[in-house]
Amino acid sequence: MNGKTPLIARTVSSLCPVCLEVISARIFQEDEAVMIEKHCEEHGDFKDIYWSDAAIYRRFMSYWSDGLRINKSSKTSHGCPLDCGLCENHKSGTLLGIIDVTSRCNLSCPICFADAGNDKNEPTIGQIASMMQVLRDQIPVPCPAIQFSGGEPTMRVDLPDIVYLAKTMGFAQILLATNGLVLASRPDLCHELIQSGLSTVYLQFDGVTPEPYEAIRGVNLLPQKLRAIENLRQAGNLSTVLVPTLVKGTNDGQAGDIVRFASKKLDIIKGVNFQPVSFAGRIDQEERTAKRITIPDVLALLEDQTNNEITRDDFYPIPFVKPISHLIEAETGISQPVFMAHPCCGAGTYIYCQGGHMIPITRFLDVEGLMENVRQRVADFDGSRLGRLKMKGWILKDVPRFIDGAMVPDNLNLKKLILNVFIEGAREALIDFHTRFLFIGIMHFQDLYNMDLERLERCAIHYALPDGRLIPFCSYNSIHRCDPLGGKSFAKM
Known part of the structure; x- marks a missing residue:
């Protein structure tokens, strides 16, 4: 390490992963990795990896943004993250709103952060309309994009009606997060969803061979994934994003192959959004050290598995593109969604595919x-x-x-x-830009072990709940979805 480069040392607020008490945490450099360490008076010490590459951490943090508070935020009484609603301390508007339209699912994946199952716990279409209105009423910028999730949203028979409702309410992007099993067996539903106004399908996609599905989902689902993609193509869908959940030692060896697979199907696949596994919901907490994978790990995997066609230097953090929003706002006089997320929340780049080669836009x-x-x-x-x-x-x-x-x-x-x-x-x-490039993104959601409340305050992906609250993604799935101490749901239906 260059002796002139100072070691990373920051203090942030975090949570005890046992009692959820807000405690101080130290983010510090250990060799070439960035660690997070915290102490709870009652439950002892906790240490986990925060980012696996200190050099990339420094580069990404150079794009730090102070954030922008939204109007109509709720008052704080208990402090972050218990006051999520969004509270007055939150520093980002909603770029993507998520609504869980059902808790039912046709799978029982051990790594599911939603802990979905057979229970039918779902909002009415009237409640969904109210939740979407909360998102569209956000000031200064109405939420531009909505994603319907679950559970498995395609288990709702009225899903096309919900999609059409979102279209009439003015959402520019309407997304569906799905495992694709129903879409694989029902071409008619694919057609109906596209006709109703669905923009993009976020398809769970863990690899290009059977083994990752057998390990992560308990059964080989690759044939159904391929059939779902083909059904969507035939239905006229022009935007599918593959969403691999990466687990170290399970499917991290296929990151490059997944991107290559996508690059050969640009007529329908417009992106790959890697999600390193988050230790929330159904996952053995004792395995987190062995299976933890961070954004720099994914960048290194892509670099190695594409023979440097794609490198870590091609990626930038989410707030890097903030100037584009400000430019369009200055030209039009209309407030624009601004990417204010914490630099460590995600990374992305664009790839141009030609003649079997993948060429990052940075080239x-x-x-x-x-x-x-x-x-x-x-x-x-x-x-x-x-x-x-x-x-x-x-x-x-x-x-x-x-x-x-x-x-x-x-x-x-x-x-x-x-x-x-x-x-x-x-x-x-x-849209014209996106049709010519393949987007590669990485979103690393937090859990109770690596929780940084400074990151949470800048989250731009928010769950909308029937009681009118908007809750940041990592807060909802780690805390508010279900109380880990007693099984009590904080997401009141």
């Missing part, structure tokens, strides 16, 4: 220089009509110098794509 676009230029142009914008015209002129002039024309694939007009997004800012321009 032919200086993304760091471009984002810094956009940030500076927005900072200089004075709000006037003349200033807006000048800003557009700067964009037209500046964007080409960040593109390496010699490296851009022959059949890709990157300049036009970027200018359309930056100047038009319309959903159609963003």
